[in-house]
Structures are given as C-alpha cells and as structure tokens.
Amino acid sequence: MAAIELDGVRKQFGGVTALEGVDLTVEEGEIYGFLGPNGAGKSTTINVLLDFVRPTNGTARVLGHDVREESTAIRERTGVLPEGYDVYDRLTGREHLEFVIDSKDAYVDPAELLDRVGLDEEDAQRKAGGYSKGMAQRLVLAMALVGEPDLLILDEPSSGLDPNGARMMREIVREENERGATVFFSSHILGQVESVCDRVGIIQDGTLVAEDSIENLQEATDVETTLTVSVDQRTDAVVSAVRDVPGVTAVDETGSELVVTCSDDIKMDVLTAIEEAGVEVEDFDTHEPSLEELFAAYTDGTDQPQSRAATAGAEGDA
Numbered sequence: 001m002a003a004i005e006l007d008g009v010r011k012q013f014g015g016v017t018a019l020e021g022v023d024l025t026v027e028e029g030e031i032y033g034f035l036g037p038n039g040a041g042k043s044t045t046i047n048v049l050l051d052f053v054r055p056t057n058g059t060a061r062v063l064g065h066d067v068r069e070e071s072t073a074i075r076e077r078t079g080v081l082p083e084g085y086d087v088y089d090r091l092t093g094r095e096h097l098e099f100v101i102d103s104k105d106a107y108v109d110p111a112e113l114l115d116r117v118g119l120d121e122e123d124a125q126r127k128a129g130g131y132s133k134g135m136a137q138r139l140v141l142a143m144a145l146v147g148e149p150d151l152l153i154l155d156e157p158s159s160g161l162d163p164n165g166a167r168m169m170r171e172i173v174r175e176e177n178e179r180g181a182t183v184f185f186s187s188h189i190l191g192q193v194e195s196v197c198d199r200v201g202i203i204q205d206g207t208l209v210a211e212d213s214i215e216n217l218q219e220a221t222d223v224e225t226t227l228t229v230s231v232d233q234r235t236d237a238v239v240s241a242v243r244d245v246p247g248v249t250a251v252d253e254t255g256s257e258l259v260v261t262c263s264d265d266i267k268m269d270v271l272t273a274i275e276e277a278g279v280e281v282e283d284f285d286t287h288e289p290s291l292e293e294l295f296a297a298y299t300d301g302t303d304q305p306q307s308r309a310a311t312a313g314a315e316g317d318a
C-alpha cells in the first residue's frame with residue numbers, strides 16, 4: 001500500500017494557483033524528499049495531506065485513508081513537523097512533550113525524546129518562549145516523534161538548525177525509517193535531501209517537474225558539476241588531454257585555471273590527466289549544482305529528466 005497518494009491535486013487560492021494537478025505516490029518505507037524553491041507549493045501539498053487545506057480538485061490518500069474523510073485516523077499514525085510552528089511561550093519543553101504524549105496516548109519518557117533531539121534536562125525545564133529558533137525546531141521534531149508514527153511529515157525540518165542540528169535531524173530520519181516509518185520531507189536545499197532520500201520529487205510553480213531516484217538525480221546533476229583547477233602552467237597539451245577524458249563536456253581557460261565541466265565521478269580522472277600531461281595541480285575546487293541548476297537540467301525544454309544530460313553529453317562528444 002502506498003503511504004501517500006495524490007491524484008490530480010489542484011489548489012487555487014483566489015487568483016493564485018498553488019498546485020496544478022499534482023500526481024504523487026510515496027510507497028510505504030520510503031524516505032521521500034520533496035524539493036522546491038520558495039512558493040513552489042510544498043507547504044500547500046503538506047497541508048492537503050493533513051486536511052488543513054482542501055484541494056480545489058483531485059484526491060489525496062494517506063496511509064490508505066482519504067484525507068478529507070478520515071483525517072483523525074491519519075493524524076493518529078502521523079508525526080508532523082509543520083513549517084514555522086509556534087511553540088507555546090509559557091509551557092516548558094517537557095510540558096510540550098507531555099501534552100503530545102497524553103493526546104496520542106503514547107508511552108514514552110519525555111526526557112528520552114528530548115535527549116534524542118539534543119535538548120538536555122535543563123532545557124526541558126525552561127519555558128519554550130525563551131528557546132532559540134534551533135531549540136524550538138528540535139522540540140517540535142521531538143513532538144513529531146511521539147508514539148513511533150508510521151509516517152513522518154517534516155516541512156523544512158532543518159530550518160533554524162546549525163550544521164550539527166541538521167546532521168542530527170538526518171540521523172533521526174534514517175533511524176525512524178529503519179524502525180519502519182515512511183518519511184516525507186520538504187526542503188528547498190538539495191544537500192539536505194540528497195544524502196538521506198530514496199527518491200526525490202521536484203515541485204516548481206505548483207507542478208511536479210521531476211520525480212526520480214537519487215541515483216538518476218545524481219546523473220542529471222553530474223552534467224552540471226564544475227571543477228576549477230589551478231595549475232602551474234597552462235599548455236595546449238594539458239587542455240587537450242583534459243578534453244579527451246571521457247565525461248568531460250567543456251574546458252574553459254582563465255589565467256592559470258582550467259574550468260572543467262564534467263561528470264562528478266570523473267573528477268579524479270581529470271586531475272590524473274593533468275598530472276600525466278606534466279602539469280602540476282596547485283589547487284582545485286568543485287562547484288556543486290544548485291537547486292536552480294538542477295531544475296534547469298530537468299525542465300530545459302522537455303519533460304524528460306534525463307534528456308538534457310544526454311544532449312549535453314552529445315554536445316561534448318561533437
């Protein structure tokens with residue numbers, strides 16, 4: 001059974017079309033990354049799943065239940081980290097958790113959950129109104145974990161977290177998935193999802209423009225990888241040697257640098273070719289593709305995600 005099924009979901013807010021007929025399926029046990037820039041429709045999609053927003057057209061099912069008819073059954077089995085959730089200023093961290101534990105009839109020690117998200121006993125006793133943004137985000141994540149939910153819906157879970165916090169969040173996502181939970185999480189940052197997700201959906205202007213495994217997504221991003229190499233001397237022979245490396249699609253020369261566009265997995269081959277041409281590599285830097293560049297790779301004049309990669313490869317060969 002699919003954990004999430006959206007079928008032709010369209011949402012109109014007055015003159016604004018937030019979703020343009022989204023079809024999306026997340027299988028049970030998957031970690032699904034929902035990527036898109038600001039205003040793409042990520043939160044609206046999540047709000048439809050939770051029946052906070054009713055679709056103008058289309059249907060949505062979560063854990064086998066229709067979102068409009070059986071939202072209570074869905075919420076009992078779902079842990080949610082909403083975007084921009086406001087904590088209750090006058091309740092302590094521990095009281096927040098106790099409230100959720102009571103309402104879900106769950107048996108779990110609040111201290112254990114708080115510890116899992118990196119909040120200690122002293123934090124637990126403090127009123128959440130004095131929490132930093134990252135602490136509040138950790139608390140809300142702990143609240144989402146109460147009761148070992150079958151489905152976790154996390155809207156921009158890394159928001160406000162420092163790098164350690166973001167790593168902790170990814171570890172928790174993996175642990176929850178190993179326990180058996182399906183995880184659906186949205187982000188506008190490619191790096192947040194690529195290391196944990198089995199599959200990624202990319203939404204732009206209310207339309208799902210691509211849906212792929214990380215492997216295929218990576219293939220598309222390979223096209224965009226840029227390797228900038230500082231060399232001690234720039235000779236025609238070295239430029240020609242780099243051009244001949246399979247997977248290199250372009251070589252630009254600027255000053256003492258070679259700017260090489262190539263597949264991510266052949267970066268070492270490029271460096272080896274430079275050294276074999278008798279030139280010393282003084283430094284190198286890689287430019288990872290941004291989400292915008294990834295969108296371009298998926299949407300440039302075609303609905304076929306891989307065709308841009310294929311075209312770019314052909315250009316390089318020509």
Ligand SMILES: Nc1ncnc2c1ncn2[C@@H]1O[C@H](COP(=O)(O)OP(=O)(O)OP(=O)(O)O)[C@@H](O)[C@H]1O
Nearest residue numbers: 013016018036037038039040041042043044045188
């Ligand atoms: N309640 C609302 N009333 C009017 N327009 C809305 C409402 N909610 C969302 N929208 C519009 O729908 C579009 C999609 O918004 P949504 O919040 O779903 O995007 P998002 O991908 O979650 O963006 P962000 O990353 O900024 O949170 C935007 O144009 C937004 O202005």
